[in-house]
Amino acid sequence: MQRPVFAVLALCTATAAAAEPFTFVALGDAPYGKPEEVYAPYEALIAQINARNPVLVVHIGDTKSGSTPCSDEVLTQQLTFMNSFTAPTLYTPGDNEWTDCHREAAGKFDPLERLNYLRTTYFGDGTKSFGQTKATLTSQAAAGYPENVRMMQGDVMFVTAHVVGSNNNFEIRDEAAVAEFFARDAANVLWLQESFAAASEANAMVISIQANMFEFDWNEFDDETWLRHSGFQNFGNTLIEQAAAFGKPVLLIYGDSHVFRQSRPFPTKAPNVLALEVPGDKEMHAVEVTVDTSTTGVFSTMFVRNEALVAN
Numbered sequence: 001m002q003r004p005v006f007a008v009l010a011l012c013t014a015t016a017a018a019a020e021p022f023t024f025v026a027l028g029d030a031p032y033g034k035p036e037e038v039y040a041p042y043e044a045l046i047a048q049i050n051a052r053n054p055v056l057v058v059h060i061g062d063t064k065s066g067s068t069p070c071s072d073e074v075l076t077q078q079l080t081f082m083n084s085f086t087a088p089t090l091y092t093p094g095d096n097e098w099t100d101c102h103r104e105a106a107g108k109f110d111p112l113e114r115l116n117y118l119r120t121t122y123f124g125d126g127t128k129s130f131g132q133t134k135a136t137l138t139s140q141a142a143a144g145y146p147e148n149v150r151m152m153q154g155d156v157m158f159v160t161a162h163v164v165g166s167n168n169n170f171e172i173r174d175e176a177a178v179a180e181f182f183a184r185d186a187a188n189v190l191w192l193q194e195s196f197a198a199a200s201e202a203n204a205m206v207i208s209i210q211a212n213m214f215e216f217d218w219n220e221f222d223d224e225t226w227l228r229h230s231g232f233q234n235f236g237n238t239l240i241e242q243a244a245a246f247g248k249p250v251l252l253i254y255g256d257s258h259v260f261r262q263s264r265p266f267p268t269k270a271p272n273v274l275a276l277e278v279p280g281d282k283e284m285h286a287v288e289v290t291v292d293t294s295t296t297g298v299f300s301t302m303f304v305r306n307e308a309l310v311a312n
Contacts, residue, residue: 018203018294019154024087025049025304026287028060028094028210028255029280032068035077041284042081044308049286050086052304056153057085057131060255060278061094061164061210070101070109072117079122079130088135090158093118093147094210094255095165102173111169112176123147138198140191145184148191150198155293156206157199161188161235163209165256168231181231189238196242203293204249207239212256212277214265243270249298251289255280260287260303274299284309 027049031042049057063078064070075097082091097118101109122130126139126146140148150159162184170181192207199205213232243250243266250273252265258280265275276299279285286304 017155018292019156021290021292021294022055022154023052023288023290024056024058024153024206025052025054026058026060026208026253026276026278026289027280027285028278029062029258030284031063031081032065032281032284035074038284039077041306041308043084045284045286045306046081046084048304048307052288054087054288056135056158057087057089058158058160058206058208058253059089059091060208060253061092062096062255062280063091063094064096065281066096066100066103067105068096069107070097070114071107075114075117075121082122082130083132085131086133087131088129088133088151089131090149090151090160090208091122091130091147092160092162092208092210093122093164095169099164099166099169099171112180115180119146140187143187143190145187145191148188150195152202154291155203156291157195157202157204159192159195159199159205159207161191161207161209163188163211163213163232163235165211168211168235170231185231185234188235192235192238192242196246199246202248204251204291204298205243205246206251206253206289206291208253209235210255212254214263214275239273240266240270243273247272249274249293251276251299253278258283260285262301276301279303 031038098111098114101111101114123146126141126149129135135151137149137151139146147162252275255278260279261277263275266273278287285306288302288304290300
């Protein structure tokens with residue numbers, strides 16, 4: 001029986017020469033709510049993160065709630081927020097930015113049109129990060145997926161993959177939605193394989209996605225649980241296979257269900273994978289991750305509480 005683990009979990013020892021330790025900050029599923037209520041505390045959180053001076057920021061998507069309009073205005077404001085982080089910033093889209101935009105509360109937009117809008121206005125050719133300081137990235141833009149990027153930070157490979165909630169858009173709304181899923185799912189699998197190959201000399205990997213692939217009763221979890229979630233099956237099985245072959249520490253960061261927790265999701269098939277879910281929604285906080293590949297644990301985490309929310 002696998003249960004959530006909230007302590008720092010030990011990973012296998014890295015083998016190559018370790019680089020200097022560093023910290024980065026992960027957050028997501030924020031800001032949720034009416035702009036007049038949530039933008040100010042979100043700006044305060046960004047200021048807190050900037051004051052911590054991380055080398056990198058990772059936003060795992062859902063930059064708005066599912067009931068907030070998917071308008072150009074809202075998405076443009078979120079892009080402005082993304083670029084207000086001082087450090088280079090990676091972002092992978094969430095379902096609330098496009099997949100769920102067909103909902104009436106979200107404005108009844110065409111999800112595929114919103115996805116195209118994100119790709120053209122946010123990502124361009126996928127060669128530069130967000131943030132005031134730009135990092136140079138390798139992306140899958142040539143295949144049509146500029147949002148899938150990777151970069152080396154010290155001796156650690158950082159990767160984003162476009163895997164979203166709402167069953168990864170594998171929903172039978174129409175033929176176009178189904179076709180989008182199959183194409184992006186295949187691209188994500190290939191991207192994961194290529195990224196692990198590119199990380200052969202790295203001491204560890206950090207993979208960021210939006211979706212909680214593990215939405216289930218934690219008390220009944222096992223390695224096969226997510227096979228019931230068909231939109232995640234191919235990506236999940238590829239992650240297990242590639243991580244096991246990599247054999248070095250892998251941190252999987254995700255959000256979607258708004259609960260801060262850590263777990264060892266594949267204790268038998270890929271025990272070197274540590275999963276970290278960041279908080280979100282009303283819990284508009286962040287997580288600081290210290291990376292030290294000279295240690296057995298490699299990744300250690302610290303909850304960063306939004307002082308603006310505490311004050312209120």
